[in-house]
Amino acid sequence: MLDDQWFSEAVSSDGSAFSLKIKRKLHEEQSEFQFLEIYETEHFGNLMVIDGCTMVSTRDNFFYHEMMSHPVLFTHPNPKRVWIIGGGDCGTLKEVLKHPSVEQAVQIDIDERVTRLAEIYFPELCESNHDPRAELKFIDGIKWVKDAAPNSVDIIIVDSTDPVGPAEGLFCAEFYRDCFNCLSENGIVVQQSESALFHMKILAEMRGEMQAAGFNHQQTVFFPQCLYPSGWWSATMASKTDLSVFREQDAANKSFETVYYNRDIHKASLAMPEFFKKAFA
Ligand code: SAM
Numbered sequence: 001m002l003d004d005q006w007f008s009e010a011v012s013s014d015g016s017a018f019s020l021k022i023k024r025k026l027h028e029e030q031s032e033f034q035f036l037e038i039y040e041t042e043h044f045g046n047l048m049v050i051d052g053c054t055m056v057s058t059r060d061n062f063f064y065h066e067m068m069s070h071p072v073l074f075t076h077p078n079p080k081r082v083w084i085i086g087g088g089d090c091g092t093l094k095e096v097l098k099h100p101s102v103e104q105a106v107q108i109d110i111d112e113r114v115t116r117l118a119e120i121y122f123p124e125l126c127e128s129n130h131d132p133r134a135e136l137k138f139i140d141g142i143k144w145v146k147d148a149a150p151n152s153v154d155i156i157i158v159d160s161t162d163p164v165g166p167a168e169g170l171f172c173a174e175f176y177r178d179c180f181n182c183l184s185e186n187g188i189v190v191q192q193s194e195s196a197l198f199h200m201k202i203l204a205e206m207r208g209e210m211q212a213a214g215f216n217h218q219q220t221v222f223f224p225q226c227l228y229p230s231g232w233w234s235a236t237m238a239s240k241t242d243l244s245v246f247r248e249q250d251a252a253n254k255s256f257e258t259v260y261y262n263r264d265i266h267k268a269s270l271a272m273p274e275f276f277k278k279a280f281a
Contacts, residue, residue, distance in 0.1 A: 007039050007047065009054050014198045014229050018054070020044055026121060031113040033166050038121045044227075046121045048089060050114070050161055054227045056089045056122065064192075065125075066261040067223040068159055068235055069095035070254075071269060072190040073102075075219075075237065075246040079154045080104070081184075085141030085170060087159035088114030091125040093134060096157070098256040105134050110166050112138040142169045148182035156183065158191035163202060171206055176213030176238070186241050193220060193236040196276055198229050203236070207280060210238040219243040220276070221269040223260070 010017035021042040028037045037049040045058020056064075069092055073079050080103045082096050088109035096105045109115060115136060119126045128134060137144065145156070156179050160167040169175055170191070179189045189210075194202050207218055215238035225233040237243050251263040272281065 007041070007049065007054075009049075009052065009229075011198075011229050016198070016229060018227065018229065018231075020047060020054075020057070020227075022047070027117065029113065031111050033111045034161075036113060036117060038117060048114075048117065048121070051165060053162060055161070056091065056118075056125070057227055058122065058124075060225065060227055061089075061091050061122075061125065062259040063223055063225050064228075064233065065091035065095050066258050067221060067233075067269065068092050068157055068190065068192060069098075070251070070258065070261040071221045071235070071246065071266050072155055072157065072188055072237055073099050074248075074251045074254075074266065075243055076155055076188055077186055077247070081153045082106070082155045082157065083108060083144075083153050084157045084159055085145065086110075086161065086167065087157065088112075089118040089122055089125050090115060090129055091122070092157055092159045094125055094128045095258075097128045097131050097133060098258075100255060103133060105131075106137060107134070108137045108139060108141045108144045110138070110140050140166070142175055142178075145175065145178040145182060148178070150181055151184050152182045154184050154187055156187075156189040158189065160192065162194070171202070171209065173209040173212040176210050176215065180214045180240070183240070186239070188237050188239045188243070189215070190235050190237040193234045195228065195230040195232055196220070196222065196234050196273070197232055200279065203234070204279065206236060207238075210236070213238075215239060217241060217243045218280075219270065220272070220280075221266075222271075222273075223265075223269055
């Protein structure tokens with residue numbers, strides 16, 4: 001907090017801060033895993049903060065949730081079984097369930113309290129939680145993936161907090177190897193991969209760990225997210241098979257509403273900035 005009218009997330013390692021004007025704090029609690037806060041803001045609706053980091057606001061979460069879901073779902077040839085590791089606010093689950101091909105979507109968040117608070121303060125994100133294809137599990141996603149049988153899932157979306165605390169183990173080769181083992185032949189894992197401006201080290205390590213786990217094909221998508229450090233976020237897909245094409249016609253004729261995602265946005269999100277090409281192409 002800068003003062004009692006602003007919530008501020010200051011990241012000293014990035015040398016930057018982002019602030020939102022708040023009306024009041026609606027809730028705070030220490031869960032078994034993390035410190036959870038909910039604010040009512042002046043212009044962004046409600047805001048969820050976990051361990052001092054901004055997670056979700058009513059106003060701008062659609063960028064993140066749509067871009068964590070639709071690019072990967074329109075890249076897979078026929079996604080039926082989807083797991084979301086983390087994602088406790090349920091926004092990604094809602095987007096995944098918009099795809100008619102999806103027969104089962106399991107959200108595995110370590111912290112049930114995140115979902116219970118989302119139900120109260122972000123009900124619009126939770127409106128598909130009772131879809132018969134949805135299952136909510138409250139256990140460690142690392143263990144869930146480790147214990148899974150081969151060929152048990154088509155897409156794994158890792159919608160986690162940053163690589164510290166309970167999420168640290170979601171960013172390493174051992175976890176990606178477990179993902180590799182339980183994904184189907186055309187399976188894809190996608191993970192939120194931080195800011196390409198601020199966090200190239202994390203991105204490089206993540207891509208290296210994915211490669212070490214056997215994923216020879218990787219593709220990063222870029223999108224705006226003003227709430228997160230630098231305002232420019234990314235998600236990285238990794239697969240055993242080619243990721244350079246997506247189901248463009250299906251994306252163009254999608255049967256559901258989105259706020260940000262469409263075929264042209266998908267195409268544009270794949271374009272690599274020069275510095276990124278130099279690092280990874
Ligand atoms: N959009 C957010 C971001 O990038 O900052 C992520 C939002 S979502 C609320 C993150 C979720 O990851 C939290 O609910 C947290 O409980 C969950 N999480 C962290 N570590 C986890 C683990 N090992 N297994 C399952 N869920 C985990």
